Amino acid sequence: MDIIYLHGLSLETLIGVWEWERKAKQTIVLDLDIGIDVTGAAASDSIEDTVDYQAVATRLIKLAEDSSFRLVEAFAVAIADILILEFEVAWVRVRLNKQGALREARSVGVIIERGRKVNN
DSSP states (O other), rough: OOOEEEEEEEEOOOOSSSSGGGOOOEEEEEEEEEEEEOOHHHHHHGGSSSHHHHHHHHHHHHHHHHOOOHHHHHHHHHHHHHHHHHHHHSSEEEEOOOOOOOOOOOOOOEEEEEEOOOOO
């Protein structure tokens, strides 16, 4: 499997469980590793045969703007679902970094991996 990646995408979103976190949007930094077979795209040299990372970024920015998740875990699963269901990727690794969540740590977040179920 080949991987297209999109790392360091800054998303402004309302996220958190504490009352003070629910009052203003925070920056979440997203890293995506998207598993696909790029053979067709390499042969055709056409964006229609691959994952359009600009379209992915636009969709996820919109999700972040419109959402108000309490947990980064829920946000990460929503992102993975979008990639698998809407962009029809085979596999995705989502890394959400909630910088500044703990004063004592440089970064805090979650990494999840999801794949499409294959019917045999």
